[in-house]
Amino acid sequence: MSDASINASRAYEDEASFGDYFALLKPRVMSLVVFTALVGLLAAPVGVHPVIGFCAILFIAIGGGASGALNMWWDADIDKVMKRTKGRPIPAGKVTEGEALSLGLALSGLSVIMLALAANVFAGAFLAFTIFFYVVIYTMWLKRATPQNIVIGGAAGAFPPVIGWIAATGTMSVEPWLMFLLTFMWTPPHFWALALFMRSDYDDAGVPMLTVTHGRRATRVHILVYTVLLAVLAVGTAFSGIGGPLYLAVALVLNALFLHGAWKITRRNEDDCEVDNFKVERSFFKLSLLYLFLHFGAILAEALLKPYGLGGW
Amino acid sequence: MALHKEHELHKRRSGLNKGVGILLAAFVVLVMALTMVKVTSASFKFPDAQGEQN
Numbered sequence: 001m002s003d004a005s006i007n008a009s010r011a012y013e014d015e016a017s018f019g020d021y022f023a024l025l026k027p028r029v030m031s032l033v034v035f036t037a038l039v040g041l042l043a044a045p046v047g048v049h050p051v052i053g054f055c056a057i058l059f060i061a062i063g064g065g066a067s068g069a070l071n072m073w074w075d076a077d078i079d080k081v082m083k084r085t086k087g088r089p090i091p092a093g094k095v096t097e098g099e100a101l102s103l104g105l106a107l108s109g110l111s112v113i114m115l116a117l118a119a120n121v122f123a124g125a126f127l128a129f130t131i132f133f134y135v136v137i138y139t140m141w142l143k144r145a146t147p148q149n150i151v152i153g154g155a156a157g158a159f160p161p162v163i164g165w166i167a168a169t170g171t172m173s174v175e176p177w178l179m180f181l182l183t184f185m186w187t188p189p190h191f192w193a194l195a196l197f198m199r200s201d202y203d204d205a206g207v208p209m210l211t212v213t214h215g216r217r218a219t220r221v222h223i224l225v226y227t228v229l230l231a232v233l234a235v236g237t238a239f240s241g242i243g244g245p246l247y248l249a250v251a252l253v254l255n256a257l258f259l260h261g262a263w264k265i266t267r268r269n270e271d272d273c274e275v276d277n278f279k280v281e282r283s284f285f286k287l288s289l290l291y292l293f294l295h296f297g298a299i300l301a302e303a304l305l306k307p308y309g310l311g312g313w
Numbered sequence: 314m315a316l317h318k319e320h321e322l323h324k325r326r327s328g329l330n331k332g333v334g335i336l337l338a339a340f341v342v343l344v345m346a347l348t349m350v351k352v353t354s355a356s357f358k359f360p361d362a363q364g365e366q367n
Binding site: 049055117 | 350
């Protein structure tokens with residue numbers, strides 16, 4: 001076998017499959033986008049035709065996926081340094097940066113236009129703004145410039161319920177912004193907990209994560225502060241148009257657990273973490289996933305129960 | 314190196330082509346369904362009809 005044929009064989013091995021292109025869209029993030037946008041759409045006080053609702057959620061998800069592909073295109077250099085991201089399609093050599101850029105741009109245009117046609121122009125424009133915010137404001141500009149990157153990036157991830165609400169109603173009101181704030185305030189403690197036990201990743205990539213710029217002690221305090229603010233907001237949301245007794249019960253239990261976890265994180269030092277391999281931080285991170293899912297689940301339950309006279313106050 | 318019919322590459326490319334084909338077909342069905350819903354909704358009016366009313 002000649003050198004040329006060996007190289008050709010390796011090139012074929014690296015050729016992307018359908019799954020590699022799908023992985024560019026960050027399916028896990030897309031699942032969060034789908035869920036929160038669906039809750040925004042169904043919690044709105046306006047009925048939506050199932051086909052239009054399905055299209056709206058699908059194109060919001062595709063828009064989220066497109067911004068994920070554009071994020072991977074821009075961050076390819078740091079993705080190959082970080083353990084958590086070096087298996088992504090670009091650093092793994094499966095997909096080229098140009099392909100990711102093309103896919104991201106094409107899907108961005110498609111999702112925005114189709115959402116505008118399926119739901120309304122306001123929803124399409126808001127999706128376009130969300131993609132712009134995540135890709136340009138967060139990924140290109142602020143992610144590598146400020147340790148508050150996670151706080152700002154959280155805003156982009158928090159827009160889907162607002163877009164879902166606008167897709168249903170064509171207008172804006174306070175309730176979707178409460179859902180926005182819920183995700184927005186949840187993101188920092190969620191990611192900073194991850195940063196505490198994935199420290200070397202961000203160090204190696206030179207991303208100014210709070211753990212790197214302000215130290216781990218300050219990060220722990222930040223987690224607690226954001227968790228307190230989040231708890232006030234989450235429980236307060238129970239008394240809005242999207243809340244109700246079920247939501248209040250869920251919020252009280254989960255926020256008590258979340259506050260307890262944040263308090264434990266604040267009281268720990270690095271020696272404790274080395275001994276138990278960040279057990280408390282890891283469990284706080286897992287709880288944060290459940291926290292958001294159940295809060296939005298409770299909002300959805302309240303909305304679905306309303307036609308039977310059970311949801312809301 | 315000769316590429317045999319059963320080469321793994323063929324399977325992968327076939328999977329990619331089928332995936333894109335299914336997505337395109339699904340998109341056509343989706344646009345069709347969306348169009349049907351839009352034109353059969355009570356609020357739908359042809360652009361010309363709107364012009365005449367104005």
